[in-house]
Amino acid sequence: MISRRRFVQSSMTAALIPLLPKTAFTATIDSGDTPAIRQSWAEFAQGPYLQTFIDTIGKMRDNKDQTDPGSWYYWIKVHEDFCPHHSPYFLAWHRGLLKRFEGQLRAVSGVSDLRLPYWNYYADPYLPAEFQVQYSPLWRGDRVSNDVSGALSLAAFADDVVNFQRGSGHAFEAKLETAPHNPVHDLIGGAMSNITFSPADPIFYVHHANIDRLWAAWVAAGSGRAMPPEDDPYWQGDDLQYGAAIRPVPKVWTYSTTSTYLGYQYDDLTMPTTPSGSTSVARPASQPVQLLAPAQMGATTRQLGGTGQFALDERSVTFDIPMPARDASHIRSVMIGPATTRQTGDSIELVLENVRLTGLGEQGGFFYKVFLNLPEAGSSARQERDYLLGTIGPFGLSVAAMNARMAAGKPMHGAKGDHAKGPTQATLRFPVTEALRRIWPASLDKLSVSLVRVGRQGPAGRVVVVDRMRLETNGR
Structure with a gap:
């Protein structure tokens, strides 16, 4: 009642x-x-x-x-x-x-x-x-x-x-x-x-x-x-x-x-106010991976470094991406840019290319929170949403793959049976600029990306493969 x-x-x-x-x-x-x-x-x-x-x-x-x-x-x-x-x-x-x-x-x-x-x-x-x-x-x-x-x-x-x-x-x-x-x-x-x-x-x-x-x-x-x-x-x-x-x-x-x-x-029009779990999350251990060097990708697009292929499983992981002095200086200029620049000028994104689920990953039961420069446990009073860029999970990947098909002029969900012909694959983009302004790193000699696994009942083993991960800016 x-x-x-x-x-x-x-x-x-x-x-x-x-x-x-x-x-x-x-x-x-x-x-x-x-x-x-x-x-x-x-x-x-x-x-x-x-x-x-x-x-x-x-x-x-x-x-x-x-x-x-x-x-x-x-x-x-x-x-x-x-x-x-x-x-x-x-x-x-x-x-x-x-x-x-x-x-x-x-x-x-x-x-x-x-x-x-x-x-x-x-x-x-x-x-x-x-x-x-x-x-x-x-x-x-x-x-x-x-x-x-x-x-x-x-x-x-x-x-x-x-x-x-x-x-x-x-x-x-x-x-x-x-x-x-x-x-x-x-x-x-x-x-x-x-x-x-x-x-x-x-x-x-x-x-x-x-x-x-x-x-x-x-x-x-x-x-x-x-x-x-x-x-x-x-x-x-x-x-x-x-x-x-x-x-x-x-x-x-x-x-x-x-x-x-x-x-x-x-019957109830109140917004939720009770936090889910802790308001902070510990930074996972860093994982060595092949690093991508900074490179000019186009007339106005520059890669600020990144990683080669990696896979995600039941563990959480951090990737440290070194920033040469030139790129660190550019990032700082974007962070302190005037309001007009923040809306229409230089921006920074985290790009994950060709992200795909394995057969195990298609079962679902998990997702990953994507964080920028997550601090060590107990070293910051900030809440996790200050560092959060977004999430990676099976549902979001299926949506991104659908939108990619539509952008290419193909049917929304492909022909009947397409799902069985191969894994869901997409390129994901996460805005980084506003997160940088929230946390304002004291040092920009590196930027760290942490992928924190959520889902205790989800499958153990390789569930997601990423071909490349890079930090990208539309400024030179």
Whole structure:
């Protein structure tokens, strides 16, 4: 049952969010005036609709017709064909997906009050017990881990994350996708660790319902956090698509609150505040590797040094990249550059070329945090997010490979069976400049890159191979 405190809190919060003006879209709204309440899985599982939900998932999985929206496989195909990851409308598109999928839950079950619950892993990071009952419709045998505590970053909820869309700086959408979204996929593993197959796992939907809830909570928190205005061009253009058998969703419907056009509300609109594990992480031991020398790569692009091929396994590792005096001087000039230069001038990136999963790595159950100049244990009062550049994991690699295919004019996910022909491979880029400004190294005679493994239940052995890693600048 929803607590009175949570219901009053969410109702008051919703009242504080500006309602959108009435538009032509209002005529196609498919909900009543009072928004329905989506509950946490912990509360939903104690209510009257748990078995209905399980049985409905079973019926949808038994329906093999992927042209029928009442089939599980229709939604797997929709996600494969239309989902935007690591790009604008990641959150908006998935909000529409959940709304349309929830409608099919009600249609297949015949229960008009059935709502999609969310898994609040910030409150309980262990996979709900109902998803671990063998051969239940909620079960999958390819999962690697039932613990996602290592994914629970608070970076997206920091006070300085006040913009929404990616590319705007301190952007919530990009940070939320980086963590917890991607690492939750990575740690569960199996189908969840690959963008093409992830909706095959029923946990996908309650995971994404929580991502959607965290977006609503970020908006409700205020304190300078801002969405683009409803008349901003960001919300214009083509509707969000969900296949031929399902009505599209206008982007503006997803603007700022789940209750305005889509007719539902969450029972808890508070952002997470409890840190996941330690706020600091120890620097792993340095590993010797073939070093790449500085080199001019193009008219304006320079390699500041790097490493040759290496593999990642269950251990964490640090690579030290020496910086000649010329390059150290250039890095310092980028760090102290004026504001205009910071936006449009020289920048520094960490580039990992031809990153690929081994067969073992494709199982998932792990990811790596990528840090710059991580200090020795106990030698700094800074939090780990000050040094964090991003993450490397199976799900993110499958997204990067998908985006590379699209950039080359190829289908989003390749031809049928392509996944079996070879490992997922991509080139990854991590911005370094802002991290340098945060930590302001006293010495630039070397820069250190640490790859810290997360995922105790993940496989042991070589899981990722990297052909080359380099620090790159667009200045001479």
